[in-house]
Amino acid sequence: MLKVPDHQVAGHQARDGMLGPLVDDSGRFYKPLQDDERGSTELAFYTSLSHDNRIPDDIRQFFPIFYGTQLVEASNGTGLQPHLVLQNLMSNHNKPSVMDVKIGSRTWYPQASEDYIQKCFKKDKETTSLTLGFRISGLQAYENEESGFWKPKKKQIQGFNAEDVKLALRKFVSSNPLSCEEPDCSLAETIYNGTDGILAQLEKLKEWFEDQTIFHFYSCSVLMIYEKELAAAGRSAAQIKLVDFAHVLKGEGVIDHNFLGGFCSLIKFVCDILNIPREYTAKNSLSESEKNQSYLENGSI
Ligand SMILES: O=P(O)(O)O[C@@H]1[C@@H](OP(=O)(O)O)[C@H](OP(=O)(O)O)[C@H](O)[C@H](OP(=O)(O)O)[C@H]1OP(=O)(O)O
Numbered sequence: 001m002l003k004v005p006d007h008q009v010a011g012h013q014a015r016d017g018m019l020g021p022l023v024d025d026s027g028r029f030y031k032p033l034q035d036d037e038r039g040s041t042e043l044a045f046y047t048s049l050s051h052d053n054r055i056p057d058d059i060r061q062f063f064p065i066f067y068g069t070q071l072v073e074a075s076n077g078t079g080l081q082p083h084l085v086l087q088n089l090m091s092n093h094n095k096p097s098v099m100d101v102k103i104g105s106r107t108w109y110p111q112a113s114e115d116y117i118q119k120c121f122k123k124d125k126e127t128t129s130l131t132l133g134f135r136i137s138g139l140q141a142y143e144n145e146e147s148g149f150w151k152p153k154k155k156q157i158q159g160f161n162a163e164d165v166k167l168a169l170r171k172f173v174s175s176n177p178l179s180c181e182e183p184d185c186s187l188a189e190t191i192y193n194g195t196d197g198i199l200a201q202l203e204k205l206k207e208w209f210e211d212q213t214i215f216h217f218y219s220c221s222v223l224m225i226y227e228k229e230l231a232a233a234g235r236s237a238a239q240i241k242l243v244d245f246a247h248v249l250k251g252e253g254v255i256d257h258n259f260l261g262g263f264c265s266l267i268k269f270v271c272d273i274l275n276i277p278r279e280y281t282a283k284n285s286l287s288e289s290e291k292n293q294s295y296l297e298n299g300s301i
């Protein structure tokens, strides 16, 4: 029996007769295969990820497992439709705290249609993508049994500025995300730091991005996931995963500067919360932002 996922924080949602992902009881996540270029691009990406032996196993673990495609009853009542069958990243969780961070100062790519570029560029400009190299697309942070989750509305998140992003990253690892008081960051060390914490995982993935020229990931997100109960008991069990490959292009031997720059900027924000100095000064994201800024000033898009 398929149902609407409990802990989805961004993207298209299978509510109110809309088309969106579904989950089953055996740990699988069914993402509708969009019937345009986006669907074929995402399918091609997952297929190459499974077969391309240039991708090290310890990097593959940062992507959901791919089980192929399957025709299932779509959530919008249009009958059997093809879906990507993926590992449900929430299936072993009870009350997961989740943040979806869309990486890159630009979510568009030159080959896209003019309308699409304009739409993305507007969003990049109105959110922190252009200035920080990433934006928060959605989040939920569990507080406790009584108060439940801090889950700001999409509109509110879309209005986040750099200070709001910093605050959200702090609240995400606090025992009091719903409080108006200063977030206590009581879980920051356990979740962000430590040998298997989020920072270590981000650094590992960053190393790969410093070398890999196979793919360019536009509009792709890092999901940060952890279970508060475990964290409070001192067990991190935090993980990061990459999702959304509807706009992945071939890298053609070129470093994915747009992704790498945004990724380094995110790492810097996490380091700042932990008060860890980092040599990195967001050079890549700055150069991408500057590029976009100059597009903006010259009115060329
Ligand atoms: O339609 P919108 O405006 O909600 O945009 C979707 C995005 O929502 P946003 O407003 O940026 O939070 C949405 O972003 P999130 O996954 O929510 O971060 C996707 O980018 C989606 O695009 P695609 O299916 O991956 O091509 C976007 O959908 P499409 O523009 O591709 O339909």
Ligand SMILES: Nc1ncnc2c1ncn2[C@@H]1O[C@H](COP(=O)(O)OP(=O)(O)O)[C@@H](O)[C@H]1O
Residues within 6 Å of the ligand: 005, 007, 008, 009, 010, 011, 012, 013, 021, 029, 064, 086, 087, 088, 089, 090, 098, 100, 138, 221, 223, 243, 244, 245, 246
């Ligand atoms: N494999 C997965 N398992 C569990 N949840 C997922 C998985 N992939 C995505 N999600 C959830 O769905 C949201 C949107 O995913 P995404 O692939 O970006 O969809 P869209 O293309 O509609 O934007 C993510 O923010 C996350 O909450």
